[in-house]
Amino acid sequence: MNAINTEKIVYHIKYERIKNVYIQIKNGEVIVKAPRYISKKYIDKIVEEKKNWILKKLEETRNIEPEREYTNQDAIKLKDKLDSIFPELIQKTKLVPNKIRIRNIKYAWGSCSSNKNITINLKLVDKSDEEIKYVVLHELCHLKYMNHSNEFWNLVGKYMPNYKEVRKKLKYNS
């Protein structure tokens, strides 16, 4: 990607095998997707024409609320919930973790290490009991399968038949 400056709008060009020019706003950045044969001059012209739209979109992304602060109270509240969810699921699955921790992590709702330590994301305090249950179950099943194989998903489904819906709600990616 090349970074280019026009008078006001900074944008990046991404050349692709496409026929038209597309403008995209992603993470507060302006990305212009264009076919390779399009000149920079032409792209400048399009960006200039779409300036109002781009500025409006940039403004919208800036107005997104920042992530809230999590406190000790949140940790206590989540721990309370986990104190009933874990024993219930451990009893059902017979899968026993070594340690359970609560952390404010960035990219996952939970994680499971090879030492059988499970970490649960503090941000789950804002989610429903069903969603928290799903994350706990997901991580417990990793004690048996350290991957996302069919066997893993079968095991999750055995204890939570509607896990696909819950997973979708959470946008789970680990």
Ligand SMILES: [Zn+2]
């Ligand atoms: Zn996983």
